[in-house]
Amino acid sequence: MSFSGKEDPKTLVLFDVDGTLTPARLTISPEIKQLLQDLRKKVVIGFVGGSDLQKQVEQLGSTVLEDFDYAFSENGLTAYKLGEKLASQSFINWIGEEKYNELAKFILGYLSQIDLPKRRGTFIEFRNGMINVSPIGRNASTEERIEFEKFDKEHKIRETFVNALKEKFPDVGLTYSIGGQISFDVFPTGWDKTYALQHVESEGFEKIHFFGDKSYKGGNDYEIYEDPRTIGHAVNSPEDTARILKELFF
Numbered sequence: 001m002s003f004s005g006k007e008d009p010k011t012l013v014l015f016d017v018d019g020t021l022t023p024a025r026l027t028i029s030p031e032i033k034q035l036l037q038d039l040r041k042k043v044v045i046g047f048v049g050g051s052d053l054q055k056q057v058e059q060l061g062s063t064v065l066e067d068f069d070y071a072f073s074e075n076g077l078t079a080y081k082l083g084e085k086l087a088s089q090s091f092i093n094w095i096g097e098e099k100y101n102e103l104a105k106f107i108l109g110y111l112s113q114i115d116l117p118k119r120r121g122t123f124i125e126f127r128n129g130m131i132n133v134s135p136i137g138r139n140a141s142t143e144e145r146i147e148f149e150k151f152d153k154e155h156k157i158r159e160t161f162v163n164a165l166k167e168k169f170p171d172v173g174l175t176y177s178i179g180g181q182i183s184f185d186v187f188p189t190g191w192d193k194t195y196a197l198q199h200v201e202s203e204g205f206e207k208i209h210f211f212g213d214k215s216y217k218g219g220n221d222y223e224i225y226e227d228p229r230t231i232g233h234a235v236n237s238p239e240d241t242a243r244i245l246k247e248l249f250f
């Protein structure tokens with residue numbers, strides 16, 4: 001599979017999704033979609049999202065696997081090149097059933113002990129490359145998400161929860177990442193967004209750009225933004241992404 005039809009096939013441009021290509025939790029605008037199509041004629045493009053592929057299909061469109069050269073979901077634990085699935089690992093194989101059971105029991109026990117104004121459903125979402133833990137539950141509506149985020153800012157629910165997990169499981173080698181509004185991701189240390197880079201290592205790219213809005217320390221774009229293999233661009237909205245793309249490539 002080659003990229004030789006492009007103007008500059010040795011340059012790869014990777015994007016975070018939420019807050020970088022789309023407004024948080026919302027869908028991509030026709031303008032950004034068109035800009036990406038134009039960019040794709042020049043260079044190789046891909047996205048690296050924390051969420052699972054289903055969420056990215058909702059946000060970037062049902063043709064997402066055709067619209068990007070690389071599609072990296074769950075930090076690259078689910079990966080596609082030109083629509084074809086690449087090999088991947090799984091969280092459960094890495095951690096093992098016994099340890100995962102212990103972790104899940106602790107999480108559900110902890111959640112049963114804390115006071116929250118609202119609880120909905122799906123407190124642990126089991127994904128291929130990680131688990132996602134949400135105190136309010138992933139079935140929360142958009143309005144309930146906003147309420148929870150506000151409550152969490154004030155009461156530090158997620159931060160305290162993550163500290164309790166770190167204390168309870170100091171030696172498991174897990175990383176906890178608060179990337180969105182109502183939840184945090186739990187994955188093996190090193191399986192952050194830099195994981196996606198191993199899928200492109202043998203392709204001989206001379207430049208790999210990365211655009212992300214959570215590029216600050218503690219944000220889920222930080223590691224790949226800082227990685228010496230990438231040229232990092234910290235952005236604050238899809239419009240900001242578009243502005244930098246136009247400066248760099250058009």
Ligand code: M1P
Nearest residue numbers: 018050051132179180181182183
């Ligand atoms: O992409 C950032 C995060 O988006 C979602 O977070 P939340 O539901 O809390 O807003 C999740 O899909 C999470 O895994 C992801 O990191």
